[in-house]
Amino acid sequence: MTAPPASRGSVLLVEDETMIRMLVADMLADLGxxxxAEAGDIDHAMKLARSxxxxxxxxxxNVNxxxxxxxAExxxxxxxxFVFATGYGVEGVPEQYRNHPALQKPFRLETLQQAIEAALGRGAS
Incomplete structure (x- = not known):
């Protein structure tokens, strides 16, 4: 058994589908x-985004x-x-935020890592 990787940072995860949120949380843990914080609705997400x-x-x-x-604002x-996750392709991302990385659902671990690294402004490690 190997020790978990040292934390690479912390994530606010907003996803209304519980199973998808759990899967993405596991993927994030795998990436370190x-x-x-996590939210499944806009009101809770707003509170977390601010605090x-x-x-x-x-x-x-699209959350519910x-x-x-x-x-995002x-x-x-x-x-x-931030990184968007969408089942609608880049057209689903609000126009003013299309310069931010977007993941097409379903996505793989490597794609998630690349999007996070792009958002953080560093190359994948």
Whole structure:
């Protein structure tokens, strides 16, 4: 049995599908990231985006039929990076945020790592 990797940072995870949120949390742990906070609805996500301590956010674009834009704006206002996760392709990402990395669901561990590294502004390690 190997020791878990040292933490590479903490993540705010917003995803309305519980099973997907659990899967992404496991993927993040495999990559060495801690899930600092998670939300399955926009209201809870807004509170966390404004107050939780995290290094990067992974944001589902459509949370229970509501666009993630207000949460992305709250994260951006704190000068923190974020990555979108969407089943709608890049067209599903709010236009003003299309310069941010976006993951097409379903995605693989390597793709998640690449998107996080891109958002953090460093090459994949």
């Amino acid at each position: 990231y801690d899930v600092a 939780a301590q995290f290094d990067i956010a992974i944001l589902d674009v 039929g509501k666009l993630i834009s207000p949460v 709250a994260v951006a206002s704190r000068n923190l990076p």
